[in-house]
Amino acid sequence: MSRELPSAGWPAGEPLTVAIAVPLEPEFVDAIRAVDPAVTVLYEPDLLPPERFPADHAGDPAFTRDPEAEERYWKLLNSADVLYGFPNESAAGFARIVAENPKLRWVHAMAAGAGAAVKASGVSSAELERVTVTTSAGVHALPLAEFAMLGILNGLKRTAELAADQRAKHWPALRTPTRLASGSHLVIAGLGEIGLETARLARALGMTVSGTKRSAEPIDGIDEVATADRLPELAARADALVNTLPGTAYTDGLIGREVFAAMRPGTILVNVGRGTVVDEEALLEALESGTVGYACLDVFAVEPLPADSPLWDHPRVLVSPHTSALSAAENRLIAERFAANLRKYLDGVTLPHRVDPVHFY
Missing domain, CATH: 3.40.50.720 (NAD(P)-binding Rossmann-like Domain)
Structure with a gap:
C-alpha cells in the first residue's frame, strides 16, 4: 500500500x-x-x-x-x-x-x-x-506479479508432485489431471500496485479476481473489492490466494486459522507481501489437512528462514529466499x-x- x-x-x-x-x-x-x-x-x-x-x-x-x-x-x-x-x-x-x-x-x-x-x-x-x-x-510490481503467477501455476499444474516423481524416476500407472487457470478464481489480499499487476496477469489467463483493499470502492476488472475483515468470505470462493500486503500491526497474522478454515480443500497460497501476514503455524496445519494444496512463499515471519522450520522440507511448499522482486x-x-x-x-x-x-x- x-x-x-x-x-x-x-x-x-x-x-x-x-x-x-x-x-x-x-x-x-x-x-x-x-x-x-x-x-x-x-x-x-x-x-x-x-x-x-x-x-x-x-x-x-x-x-x-x-x-x-x-x-x-x-x-x-x-x-x-x-x-x-x-x-x-x-x-x-x-x-x-x-x-x-x-x-x-x-x-x-x-x-x-x-x-x-x-x-x-x-x-x-x-x-x-x-x-x-x-x-x-x-x-517491483511486475516481477512480484510474475512470481505470484508462477506459484499459482505450480499449484494448478502439480509441479511439486511432478518433480518428486522425476527424482524417484517414477511413472505413475494412473495419470492425474491438472487444473486449468482459465475459469479459476483468484483472491488477492492487497489490491495495490502489486496486487493489480497480479490481477492483470491472472485475467490474461482467464482467471476471475476478487480482493481486499482498505477502502472497498469498485475497481475495473475486479469482481469484488472488500475490506480485510471480509477476507475469510472471499477465501471461501478461492482457488488461489495471493498476499501482497505489507507487515503492519493491522496485517499481522491476518491470514490465519479463520481464513484457512474458510478455504476449500486444495487452495493455493502465494505470499509475496510480508511474512508476518501469514500465521505460519496455522499454514502448516492447513497444509497437513489438505486445505492448502500448495504454498509458494517468498517471505517469512523470521528471515532467513530458520533451518528447523518445517516449511523447508514440506513436499508441497516452495521456499524462495525473499528474491522474487529482484x-x-x-x-x-x-x-x-x-x-x-x-x-x-x-x-x-x-x-x-x-x-x-x-x-x-
Missing part, C-alpha cells in the same frame, strides 16, 4: 544537494544529475560497497571503510538535502542521518516496504514530518522513479509513495 501526501517542495531556483548513499551505476547517477541544473549530486563510489549482483543495494558485506573513509562518507551525507537510499542500507543508518543532518528533507528508500525499517529506526513522528521518506513501491532492471527503474520524483519535488508537486509516519506503510 502507499499514500500520497503533500511535498513541502523546494524554493524555485535554490540549489539542492542529493547524496547517493548506496551502490549505483554511474549512468543512473548521471540521469539524476540531468533532472535540473539546480541539483548537485554527490557520488563517491569508492565510499560504497561493490554490488554482488544487480540491485544489491546493501553491497558486499565484507566491505569496510577505514576511519578516514568513514568520516568522508558521513560528511558527504550530512551535506545533503536529499538522500538516495538509507545510509549503509540500514535502519540504524537512517536514524543516525536524521539525528545528525538538520537540513535533510527527503530520503528515497530502495525497498517497496520501507516502513518496517523506518519504524525500526525509532525516529520520532515529529522528525518524520521534517524528513519525508518515499519508497520504491511499484517498481530483476536486472531494478536499479534503472528505481533511478528513473527517483528522478521523476525529484522533478516533482522541485516543482512542489505531491510526492507519491510516502511512508506514513504513524502507521509505517
Whole structure:
C-alpha cells in the first residue's frame, strides 16, 4: 500500500544537494544529475560497497571503510538535502542521518516496504514530518506479479508432485489431471500496485479476481473489492490466494486459522507481501489437512528462514529466499522513479509513495 501526501517542495531556483548513499551505476547517477541544473549530486563510489549482483543495494558485506573513509562518507551525507537510499542500507543508518543532518528533507528508500525499517529506526513522528521518506513501491510490481503467477501455476499444474516423481524416476500407472487457470478464481489480499499487476496477469489467463483493499470502492476488472475483515468470505470462493500486503500491526497474522478454515480443500497460497501476514503455524496445519494444496512463499515471519522450520522440507511448499522482486532492471527503474520524483519535488508537486509516519506503510 502507499499514500500520497503533500511535498513541502523546494524554493524555485535554490540549489539542492542529493547524496547517493548506496551502490549505483554511474549512468543512473548521471540521469539524476540531468533532472535540473539546480541539483548537485554527490557520488563517491569508492565510499560504497561493490554490488554482488544487480540491485544489491546493501553491497558486499565484507566491505569496510577505514576511519578516514568513514568520516568522508558521513560528511558527504550530512551535506545533503536529499538522500538516495538509507545510509549503509540500514535502519540504524537512517536514524543516525536524521539525528545528525538538520537540513535533510527527503530520503528515497530502495525497498517497496520501507516502513518496517523506518519504524525500526525509532525516529520520532515529529522528525518524520521534517524528513519525508518515499519508497520504491511499484517498481517491483511486475516481477512480484510474475512470481505470484508462477506459484499459482505450480499449484494448478502439480509441479511439486511432478518433480518428486522425476527424482524417484517414477511413472505413475494412473495419470492425474491438472487444473486449468482459465475459469479459476483468484483472491488477492492487497489490491495495490502489486496486487493489480497480479490481477492483470491472472485475467490474461482467464482467471476471475476478487480482493481486499482498505477502502472497498469498485475497481475495473475486479469482481469484488472488500475490506480485510471480509477476507475469510472471499477465501471461501478461492482457488488461489495471493498476499501482497505489507507487515503492519493491522496485517499481522491476518491470514490465519479463520481464513484457512474458510478455504476449500486444495487452495493455493502465494505470499509475496510480508511474512508476518501469514500465521505460519496455522499454514502448516492447513497444509497437513489438505486445505492448502500448495504454498509458494517468498517471505517469512523470521528471515532467513530458520533451518528447523518445517516449511523447508514440506513436499508441497516452495521456499524462495525473499528474491522474487529482484530483476536486472531494478536499479534503472528505481533511478528513473527517483528522478521523476525529484522533478516533482522541485516543482512542489505531491510526492507519491510516502511512508506514513504513524502507521509505517
